Amino acid sequence: MSATVQRLPTAALPEPSAPAAVVSFPSTAKPPRSLGKTAARIAANVVPPLVVIALILIVWQILCSSPGATLPAPTQVWTDAGELILNPFFDYGQGDIGLGLRVLTSLQRVAIGFGIAAVVGVAIGAVIGQSIWAMRGLDPIFQILRTVPPLAWLPLSLAAFMDSAPSAIFVIFITSVWPVIINTAVGVRNIPQDYRNVAQILQLNPAEFFARIMIPAAAPYIFTGLKIGVGLSWLAIVAAEMLTGGVGIGFFIWDAWNSSRLSDIIVALVYIGVVGFMLDRLVTAIGAFVTRGTAAN
């Protein structure tokens, strides 16, 4: 495990933090659909991506079919890693398991890291948002720390915790906590004076104010933060699992790279992308459900 850590600087993996902000934008909520034209609408939404995917596969196939190609073509991927694609949940023992199972392990790790980030981020954000001076003082620092890529936290984390499991969780946590803090703080700052007045007239105590006013009023902001955060935490999974080794999807990629199984990496990338997309949609859906009514105001 530590051996893999040694190889860090030579890693040819894509730098994971840059696309973070970009990823979260295109997924704005779609307008609600009437049931009548559902079939046509679904077709209209499903057919174009399928066509594009087909085109990409064809171009990819053409580009990578030449004898000197450095990357495997789709057909090559299919022959090399067909089993990985077709059967996500096989378990041959000795850590030789399907990518679905690996994803579940990674998700567990992300759930812990991101769960802590969500709770801590909302709590810190709520406190900071209440004070204009804390906001002014801390915001620039958060804005800087927010841009530090997950890989960069890795050595520090390992040095601090001296153990791979908590370090991995910490990397996920520290990557995803900033947008939660920042957005919560902004949300709390933006609570309308009207709501504060109501709370004051009723003499709500701080706990009641937090639960009854602050959280619901800032919920749209909080969920924006959580959505960006969950995306970042999933981006950190490869970095985190370089440490832990074992069965996660992130470590699978690292391992496949070390043993030059490029086809496996491509399949794993698709898995990670799809799961990341679903995580994003999940948080968006929860957010839409929780903030119904509030956001419309």
Place this chain on the structure above:
Amino acid sequence: MTYLRIENVDKHFDRGGQRSEVLKDVSIDIAQGEVLSIIGHSGCGKSTLLNLIAGLTEVSSGGIQLEGREVNGPGPERAVVFQNHSLLPWLTVYENVNLAVSKVFGKTKSRTERHDWIMHNLDLVQMSHASDKRPTEISGGMKQRVGIARALAMQPKILLLDEPFGALDALTRAHLQDAVMDIQKRLGSTMIMITHDVDEAVLLSDRIVMMTNGPAARIGEILDVPLERPRSRIELAGDRTYLRCREAVLKFLYERHRFVEAA
């Protein structure tokens, strides 16, 4: 005996080194159970004065005393019907009232008593049919009515109303005026109401406070309304005292308005 004393109150807001004087040397003594209207042109500082009494903003100088004690913060014994209703959009109509009721009566009333009390107050403003709706799903006038129900349900010593009937049609307005006055009489609560409606002011109040135009608005004139209660709006329509009061208020506003144009 003076119940609520407002004494030489000044209020100014400072922003970016700039000071805007809003209220200047406002003094008035209010008796318990009295109904007071505040009337004045838009932006003169009526809401600001109400907020000071509610304790939501602090006086710049001078003092406000309730039963001899300095007002230095808001509390449920001074309920406010806000000008913009200020309902919490994530709570239903019922839950909005419930938040106030469970805070004020959480220890003294049982759960079913509280429920009945909430429904009773929603009935008063004819909003019980929409108790499960959210504020975004009801009209402006309906929101205002819920705001009134929320304030009434707190059984405050002092009821502060900021243009409570502004967004209502004449019929609903008359009904609600009656309902509020009924409760005021029963509870003997003190009521301070901001209004733009001269008839409403004369019909409901014991005294009408007329404010001069801002900046640095003062109390221009205080008018006694010596009409017997209960007052019937139909009988009063031709009443001499009523018409005289009405004229006095109109004159004040009209002259002040001219004053603004001259300035």
